[in-house]
Amino acid sequence: MNTNIIKRIHINPQSKGSLGKSFEAEFRTAWLDYHGIQWNGSDLDDRHHSFADRHPEQVQSYTLGNDDDSKSTLLGLFRSVSRSDAPVHVVDCRA
Numbered sequence: 001m002n003t004n005i006i007k008r009i010h011i012n013p014q015s016k017g018s019l020g021k022s023f024e025a026e027f028r029t030a031w032l033d034y035h036g037i038q039w040n041g042s043d044l045d046d047r048h049h050s051f052a053d054r055h056p057e058q059v060q061s062y063t064l065g066n067d068d069d070s071k072s073t074l075l076g077l078f079r080s081v082s083r084s085d086a087p088v089h090v091v092d093c094r095a
Helices: 023-036 050-056 067-083
Strands: 008-011 040-041 059-061 088-092
Touching: 023 040, 023 050, 023 088, 040 050, 040 067, 050 059
Parallel strands: 008 088, 040 059, 040 088
Antiparallel strands: none
């Protein structure tokens, strides 16, 4: 693994639904694909999983439980991002 890779994490943590968070994630990943930029992602929307369903090879689904479980899940997510070779990580949040 190349440890000199600069990581960019794109996340839109809005608490309200129907604001276009998933659309923005899809638009961003389409742009990355068009430009040949390697990326991977996380789907935190445990009700819909549309981001993970569209990109099963690149996106990992996560389920956030109570506060302690959520913190542990998010720490694990960010650890896996730091170990990945992909320079970009896109997170689709739940409302």
